[in-house]
Amino acid sequence: MKYNFAEVEKKWQDIWDDKQVFAATNDYSKPKYYALVEFPYPSGQGLHVGHPRSYTALDIVSRKRRLEGYNVLYPMGWDAFGLPTENFAIKNHIHPEIVTKNNVAHFKQQLKSLGLSFDWSREINTTDPNYYKWTQWIFLQLFKKGLAYKKEMAVNWCTSCKVVLANEEVVNGVCERCGGEVVRKVKSQWMLGITQYAQRLIDDLDLVNYIDRVKVSQVNWIGRSTGANVRFGTTAGDELEVYTTRPDTLFGATYMVISPEHPYIEKWADRITNIDAIRTYQQEAARKSEFERTELVKEKTGVELQGVRGVNPVNGREIPIFVADYVLTTYGTGAIMAVPAHDTRDWEFAKKFGLPIIEVVKGGDVEQEAFTDCATGVMVNSDFLTGLSVEDAKAKIIDWLTEHGKGEKKVNFKLRDWVFSRQRYWGEPIPIVVCPKCGYVPLPEDQLPLTLPHVDSYEQTETGESPLAKIDSWVNTTCPHCGGPAKRETDTMPQWAGSSWYFMRYCDPHNNEALASKEALDYWLPVDWYNGGMEHTTLHLLYSRFWHKFLYDIGVVSTPEPYAKRTSHGMILGENHEKMSKSRGNVVNPDDIVKEYGADTMRLYEMFIGDFEKSAPWNSDSIKGCKRFLDRIWNLQDILIAGAEYRPELETAMHKTIQKVTRDIEELKFNTAIAAMMALLNDITDTGAINHAELKALLILLNPFAPHITEEMWQVLGFGGMLNEQKWVSYDEAKCKEATIEVVAQVNGKIKARLQVAADITAEDAIAAAKQADAVKAMIEGKTVVKELYVPGKLINIVVR
CATH class of the missing domain: 3.90.740.10 (Valyl/Leucyl/Isoleucyl-tRNA synthetase, editing domain)
Known part of the structure; x- marks a missing residue:
């Protein structure tokens, strides 16, 4: 029976959704595991095949952890404030809120189609007032402690658009949007005092398990x-x-x-x-x-x-x-x-x-x-x-x-304090009132969230202020301190704000009384494994560590570091070995791959494409090999036989493969884990059959990589329950060793024979066995043996003259 991936994948995605199979529980007595990927900015273009590489990798880890008995939190949300959405809204006369809603819906559909085991019950969105209420709350605590302050700063000013530009919006000295001249202009900006934490941000890298290149990039950026x-x-x-x-x-x-x-x-x-x-x-x-x-x-x-x-x-x-x-x-x-x-x-x-x-x-x-x-x-x-x-x-x-x-x-x-304000609309309003008598006054916490007012125009003012400055009814207010007339701060926060603490909100996303309960934060934090791009290891990673340390200092969280482990993946390049981009015309849409080959094939290929930590080019031909592998897995049903134990001829191969896949997942060696399963499939095929015990183990090993096909086979074959409810397979270290091994026999450095010998053979017996091989015997007869050498498990070399 041919495998219908489209039908099967939709079936299991619906089951997982309906049963909330991957929802983390609030039973804090269980061992926990918190896996995290950087939440995406929901752009209008949607995902390309480079995005799911990180998501799939941590999905594999999360699925394995569930099978190991952990209460797993693997959440997803949206880093949805920011300049691209605002620019799109200005150009197309669509409110940023509508743009964001449409983009999120598209992204979510794409992610679900990949079978990623996110806990969607904890989905967050940085533009949700119930979320940014707590972003504003954190800002107020920073302000009260003197870590948020106003300072005159030189900024990029577009003389045509009359707006302040971020560094990345200035290309070759001109405005990226209009091509107008950009000059440096001094403006009053909100700043955050990250430099007060500079030494701790270096010292506390000793407390965490970050890959070396991430640690080095942080240390260099801080520049002590x-x-x-x-x-x-x-x-x-x-x-x-x-x-x-x-x-x-x-x-x-x-x-x-x-x-x-x-x-x-x-x-x-x-x-x-x-x-x-x-x-x-x-x-x-x-x-x-x-x-x-x-x-x-x-x-x-x-x-x-x-x-x-x-x-x-x-x-x-x-x-x-x-x-x-x-x-x-x-x-x-x-x-x-x-x-x-x-x-x-x-x-x-x-x-x-x-x-x-x-x-x-x-x-x-x-x-x-x-x-x-x-x-x-x-x-x-x-x-x-x-x-x-x-x-x-x-x-x-x-x-x-x-x-x-x-x-x-x-x-x-070298680290500088963080320029925290933007003269934009689509960002969190800064909850400060400017009073002519009292100066900068924090908004009372019971008045949070300070929500964005609806505006008809998102264009900046002629003087470069935020569009909020044009809304008199919103700007004009009373001073919370003296009760006199005052004005609201019209700058908004940068996109970095919402992403600096989002991992905390996932712990308790529906809490209306705090950013998260102390109990939830103490249970889930620190994040056990956080993966993201190297491009975010200086700004985002540094900013979020800074916010976490500040919240640790004021007693909100109980750990000095937010992430116990941080890894970073390499990019998936276009087939022309260049970074994927619309301008280069080399973007591969994951929707097209899922439609043609299925989500499991795409997941498998993304992990098989090469070393996870290095960049690798997409290859449309190679993906077909992953599809053939899954078809062969499906066809194992045709050679299934009874058997509750591994057969002797496969016992070593089974234990070795379980050992390798188990270890490789932990070491981000997904490509070699898949290669090991492919080799096992060849060994199985060579025997002409597979029994129940062997197939169950193989399906469990493959499940984190290809969850749909393995769940379907588990159910079709009546193995009982859902596969995701089973236990991860174990291996016996002693049985991972081959009983016999192949070694080469050389004479004067040239290979003359290949021998099957006992794995624990002595040097004396190995050399004796080599001398009995016909080809070796012919080369040494009548000659003087000068030297004999056995390299265990590899070769025998006999030197004659």
Whole structure:
């Protein structure tokens, strides 16, 4: 009987839905397992075949855990606020709420068609007021603790659209949407003080099981460094502070650079004799994104300040001060000391402007070799530091700076506080009232959620404010503190807000009294296994760890880290080996694959395509092999015989396969687990039959990968109950070893025979057996045996002359 995958898959998806088979229970006495994947942004394009790779992998883990007796939480929801939906709404004159509802419905249908065992009873949506009520509540707690604050910030401003743009909306210096000129403009923005958690975010990586590349990306993004704050004098009388990781090189500092936005430019405006040139340069810098300004491979530009010079604190020498766009006011102090002998960028700048280059760490001819990047070595041309090692010089100069009031030791982080506000409509309203008397006042918690008002236009105002600013009836309010007239904050939160705590809401998604009950949070957290893309390991992963740690500090959660384990998958590329995108025309729609081959085949292929943690190209021909494998599994019914135990000829193969699949799932080696089951199927076919015990075990092993066909076969064959209610198969370690093995026999390194020998054969017996093989015997007769070697389980080599 031919396998009708379309009929069978629909049947079992309906059964699972009707019976809520995969719903986690609230019986907190059971052992729990919380598996999590990053919830998707429901775009209008729907899923492509790259998306389900992560979902299927953790689905396999979740299904295995249920068979192992765990109370499994494997939830799904929607990260549905954000810019793409708002832009679509503006362009097509459809309310973002309707756009989101339609996109979610499409995504959900696609995910269900793949047979993913999500607990849909816990589905969440970040745009649901019952959800974002608690996003707003968390913001208020951050505000009350001083971790949410307002600050003047340079932002990307589209001169045509009159809106603030995120960095990713600026392409080649122009607005992605309209092509208009983008400049840097200072606006007041809400910030979150993530930098106060920087050290803990590094230290607590020791508490979790993250793959190395995830840990490394987090540490590098946070960018901890140890150095010194150094205060340079100026001829204007002010001190200009810089942060440096190499205070030992101070005697080699031959010029200084400040950012175009540095406040001292305004302070010194009357002293600067070339202020017009400085103003022109500031305007040019304002047209560049931060990425363009800090790009290493670019021509260095700058203007020297005429009228004010710096004073090197270690030797009293006056040095020029330049304004250059590669220095950012948002990092460090917005000023640097330049040591061109030991820094590529400084050397290139010094060469262009004819500035002195003084070697202070012995390492080569700086004029001939560009510069000497010396982290170790001996100090030269450095007065009282000369002759010291770099490390000793660092310690001594920091002591000297501290003693003379010129600086002090400093730990610095590359991580910046989180810019948290957006001048948009489709985001969570920030629950703050701005009062002319009381300042920024938090909305009382009993007035949450502060919901988005309905608007007819989603366009920003001429001044770049949110569309909310145009709704007087919503903006005008009373101050919760003094009762006087006040206005609501019209900025909204970024998309990152809702995704920073969603894993908590899954624990208790229908709670109206708290973001989740303490009992539920204590039971389910931390997440046992979280998988997501590498592109989210710096921003989202860092932000959610920060929020969790804050909630831990105020007693909402009981664990310092949200995720016990984090892994990341590689992308599925198009058949042309490029990233899938509509513009490249290489997107594969999972709906088409499910329709042609079935969900089980697609799931199997997604896991068989290659190393889960590496990118792999889609191959339309290879998927057919997975379909043939499942057809062969279905046809095993035709050779089924009675038998309650594994047959002797298959016993070792059965135990070895169970062992491998069990271990490979835990190690993300899904491709080799599938290969092992394919090999077992060949072994079964070679015997001409399969008995009940063997088929039951094979169906249970295959079930997490191909749940529909295995459930159907279990039911058709009358094995009792549903397969998902069974226990995971076990193996006997002793029976995983082959009774006999194949080894090769070599003479002078050339293979002459292949022998079947006992797995535990001694070296003496193995060599004796080899000598009895006809081909070996012919090669060694009448010759002197120089050496005999047995490599257990692999080969025998006899050397003759």
